[in-house]
Amino acid sequence: MSAAADVQTTRVQYRPMVWSDIDAIVTAFDDTWGGGDSPAASTLSRQISRHFVLHYLTPSTRGEIAQLDGRFMGVTLSRISGRPVLFAQAEDSLRAIDAALADTASGSAALRSVRYWHDVERHLESDCGVDDDAYAELELFMVVSQARGHGVGGGLWNRVLDDFDRQGMRHCFLHTDSECDVGFYDHYGMRRALARMSADHPEDVRLGGERLDDLFIYTAQPGAMLENLRGAAAVRAASSDLGTVSQTGAGPHGAGSQSGLRR
Secondary structure: OOHHHHHHOOOEEEEEOOHHHHHHHHHHHHHHHOOOOOHHHHHHHHHHHHHHHHHHHOOOOEEEEEEEOOEEEEEEEEEOOOOOOOOOOHHHHHHHHHHHHHOOHHHHHHHHHHHHHHHHHHHHHHHHOOOOOOEEEEEEEEEOHHHOOOOHHHHHHHHHHHHHHHOOOOEEEEEEEOOOOOHHHHHOOOEEEEEEOHHHOOHHHHHHOOOOOOEEEEEEOHHHHHHHHHHHHHHHHHHHHOOOOOOOOOOOOOOOOOOOEOO
């Protein structure tokens, strides 16, 4: 983490995720990407948000929570092949929420759509060659809007990259889409390995029930990226010492209230 970020995040605490954090993560996810204009729609939205969070959590081997004065500010969930999963019970919980969704017509239709989305992303991984044990994956990266200006996104980002590097992972990847701030990853020097544009796939409506967003896979080398970030931090610190203003481009938070990716 840069010296500038350290100043900004004096009240931010980072800690390992525990199982009881799930409700806070689901709430933040639903506030960011869900919603509904009726009680029934709101209930369905929260069920789908719980599905997504558990879908990311099931294979995850690391989870980290950012808190500001005790309030949830963000999360990263990541996976390194061969490591033990964080929560073995996540798989059963995912099956339970899927069963609840399948019990209603609207839930069943929504479940069909998200499962189609997951299938498409698995094919994309194969297409660009990241479905390989040599690649670590960032499953979920989310920062709430209230965290803006506190360096939470940058802090979580640097810490997960550092973990990948310390674990000897030379490559990592992530999925993101057009509802997220993909410019964040461009700004930090990740490579866009694959883009699947919604307009090119009218079959999505027939096969999945609705049109998918534009989907992207980004890749990076964690060690090299950390070196670049540390070099940039040193330049900013030197500029600050000289009394100049450092322009850093895109901030560590995304459009709207999210800071990154979902799958």
